[in-house]
Amino acid sequence: MTFQGGNETYPGAMAANVFIRRIKNFVGKKPGRSAFWAWIAYQSIKGTITLSLIWIPLLLLWLGRS
DSSP states (O other), X not given: OOSEETTEEOTTHHHHHHHXXXXXXXXXXXXXXXXXXXXXXXXXXXXXXXXXXXXXXXHHHHHHHO
């Protein structure tokens, strides 16, 4: 099995090339929209973790002491 020798390529060569091309297109284009949605996703995940690991346990502790 050769990676790229002559006319032979490994089975995932086309998929790897498509993946690399998509990353280059993602990085090369205007970062505004993609950065915005990446920020939205980050904030959603961060908010979910904060809510479930910090605020809900604090609320349960506060309600349990009343």
